[in-house]
Amino acid sequence: MIKNRKSLEEYKAGILEENRAILAQAITLVESNLSTDSELASSLVQEILPFSGNSIRIGITGVPGVGKSTFIEAFGKMLLEKGKKVAVLAVDPSSQKTKGSILGDKTRMEKLAADRRAFIRPSPSGSTLGGVSAKTREAMLLCEAAGYDVILVETVGVGQSETAVKGMVDFFLLLMLPGAGDELQGIKKGIMEMADGVLINKADGENIQAAKKAKTQYRNALHLFPPSENGWYPSVITGSSLTGEGLDECWEMVEKYQEKMLDSGYFELNRAEQRLRWLDEYVQYLLGKAFHEQAKVQNLLASEREHVKEGKISPLTFARKLVNVFFENFQIKNS
Amino acid sequence: MIKNRKSLEEYKAGILEENRAILAQAITLVESNLSTDSELASSLVQEILPFSGNSIRIGITGVPGVGKSTFIEAFGKMLLEKGKKVAVLAVDPSSQKTKGSILGDKTRMEKLAADRRAFIRPSPSGSTLGGVSAKTREAMLLCEAAGYDVILVETVGVGQSETAVKGMVDFFLLLMLPGAGDELQGIKKGIMEMADGVLINKADGENIQAAKKAKTQYRNALHLFPPSENGWYPSVITGSSLTGEGLDECWEMVEKYQEKMLDSGYFELNRAEQRLRWLDEYVQYLLGKAFHEQAKVQNLLASEREHVKEGKISPLTFARKLVNVFFENFQIKNS
Numbered sequence: 001m002i003k004n005r006k007s008l009e010e011y012k013a014g015i016l017e018e019n020r021a022i023l024a025q026a027i028t029l030v031e032s033n034l035s036t037d038s039e040l041a042s043s044l045v046q047e048i049l050p051f052s053g054n055s056i057r058i059g060i061t062g063v064p065g066v067g068k069s070t071f072i073e074a075f076g077k078m079l080l081e082k083g084k085k086v087a088v089l090a091v092d093p094s095s096q097k098t099k100g101s102i103l104g105d106k107t108r109m110e111k112l113a114a115d116r117r118a119f120i121r122p123s124p125s126g127s128t129l130g131g132v133s134a135k136t137r138e139a140m141l142l143c144e145a146a147g148y149d150v151i152l153v154e155t156v157g158v159g160q161s162e163t164a165v166k167g168m169v170d171f172f173l174l175l176m177l178p179g180a181g182d183e184l185q186g187i188k189k190g191i192m193e194m195a196d197g198v199l200i201n202k203a204d205g206e207n208i209q210a211a212k213k214a215k216t217q218y219r220n221a222l223h224l225f226p227p228s229e230n231g232w233y234p235s236v237i238t239g240s241s242l243t244g245e246g247l248d249e250c251w252e253m254v255e256k257y258q259e260k261m262l263d264s265g266y267f268e269l270n271r272a273e274q275r276l277r278w279l280d281e282y283v284q285y286l287l288g289k290a291f292h293e294q295a296k297v298q299n300l301l302a303s304e305r306e307h308v309k310e311g312k313i314s315p316l317t318f319a320r321k322l323v324n325v326f327f328e329n330f331q332i333k334n335s
Numbered sequence: 336m337i338k339n340r341k342s343l344e345e346y347k348a349g350i351l352e353e354n355r356a357i358l359a360q361a362i363t364l365v366e367s368n369l370s371t372d373s374e375l376a377s378s379l380v381q382e383i384l385p386f387s388g389n390s391i392r393i394g395i396t397g398v399p400g401v402g403k404s405t406f407i408e409a410f411g412k413m414l415l416e417k418g419k420k421v422a423v424l425a426v427d428p429s430s431q432k433t434k435g436s437i438l439g440d441k442t443r444m445e446k447l448a449a450d451r452r453a454f455i456r457p458s459p460s461g462s463t464l465g466g467v468s469a470k471t472r473e474a475m476l477l478c479e480a481a482g483y484d485v486i487l488v489e490t491v492g493v494g495q496s497e498t499a500v501k502g503m504v505d506f507f508l509l510l511m512l513p514g515a516g517d518e519l520q521g522i523k524k525g526i527m528e529m530a531d532g533v534l535i536n537k538a539d540g541e542n543i544q545a546a547k548k549a550k551t552q553y554r555n556a557l558h559l560f561p562p563s564e565n566g567w568y569p570s571v572i573t574g575s576s577l578t579g580e581g582l583d584e585c586w587e588m589v590e591k592y593q594e595k596m597l598d599s600g601y602f603e604l605n606r607a608e609q610r611l612r613w614l615d616e617y618v619q620y621l622l623g624k625a626f627h628e629q630a631k632v633q634n635l636l637a638s639e640r641e642h643v644k645e646g647k648i649s650p651l652t653f654a655r656k657l658v659n660v661f662f663e664n665f666q667i668k669n670s
Contacts, residue, residue: 046648188561192561225527228524275643282651283658308611309607311607314377314476315611316473317381327625330665
């Protein structure tokens, strides 16, 4: 067993005792790419599963500069005052490049992090999206078993991580800047239609009028778009982390959504569907990983991929060839 | 070789001679699930590849009842009058259930089908989405090699096929009904944001005012949403297959889009990305197919899937188990 690893029982007991240090170590275990860790991690997740699920899971997205961290700090503080325990997780595929983390800056969320009823976890770095989202999902379950009532999952709003986050939360909140216009360039197309709620952020000082106007415009616009399959039209509100305006309203919006969805049965239905989708996606991820790790596949891709891109080889023909090569050369590793 | 199959050279020559009957037989070959056909089909697609690509590919979607077939017939007729050759293909995953086809009704698109410069192909039935879209893509290439200038790909607007169609066309057109309101219930969330153009259909008689109003509303709303990565905001126009109004305008919209995208280089960039995505998706589809066809995987899924759905087994743990079982029991078929 690797250094600094505890036993299954130690992790489980620590988590159920709501020990933040052990929770952090357990998430490190779950995030580990070492094959020696993965069995222990699987067992741990299986063990704590009956204690998970008792939270509201909120995804929060928006372009860089919209004020996500400041909002999460203010929103989290307010939730603590309401007696909630709050965990913040981050999904950040860009960390693949920087090997850093969007929450890596220690000065961010200082006040929230100082409270022992809060738990803040930077995103795992250097992993693929499939891996990150899988691990964020497991981290979420561990946090729930440790008694956190509200899980905030932060994502950057410009990449592919939004779909992953949408697929793991109950409520998806989009932060926007006042003055609907240029800043739209930053948001990826399609994210707006994923939102269960939109908060026009930085609605303070000189921005107040612009924020109110944006709220009206988005409310009208979103009503022209189809509602979710659960019949919900996204709410649009304004808010400010500076003045605290809109934070209560934001929480009321989430509570109202949760109440409606619990009543209609959609809440549990959605979670059940998410579990099955998670299974499918992770199977796909594991199959794709084995495929792309094979040297023969890699070599063939390296030599022919450009020809596919240029339209000289049919993608379908080449895919068949690749998959045949993969299966012909497949060998089970002794692990 | 199976009955009714021609040789590679016969198919190729027939397609390049723009022989509609041979084109139809070639598409049947490509759609075939027989392993004895797949090698010939692959070779054929590879052979005609240098002659493909010279068309504008237009995806057309909208809820049942919006008038897709009537629109396509009128739009297609107009294109024939402009000297274009028009092919209509359909992607219809619902045919899995009915084994029928959305274009199966022989009375539909009668006038268009009667013209020898038009080619209408119902969707292949009884296949999976991955399969259907792969085959529609290949059928598209065959039509292009047979000299069709405009490929119209019809899809039903309520399922998952839109993402597949969006991924294989240059321009994605959404048909809507006048009177933005109740009919929205039918459209799947997210489709609106995929559209490059919206046509408010049935804008005739008593509907004219409502259609004009809807046009204004959607124009304003869509400007609040982010533009595509190519900088394009979807156009919104009104049209009627009855009076012919808007058909010219619709074609101008597509031409304007094409011109802009050719200028910016996005047109070819998008097609190159589509080819690579097609490769990735088809690899994923083939890996998943092999996985789901294995009896041991099927049995394990049948016995445990409900437990995953109910949250009793971690999806991640179960996915790992399934993939291990798959690889341990994997045997290369002698084919």
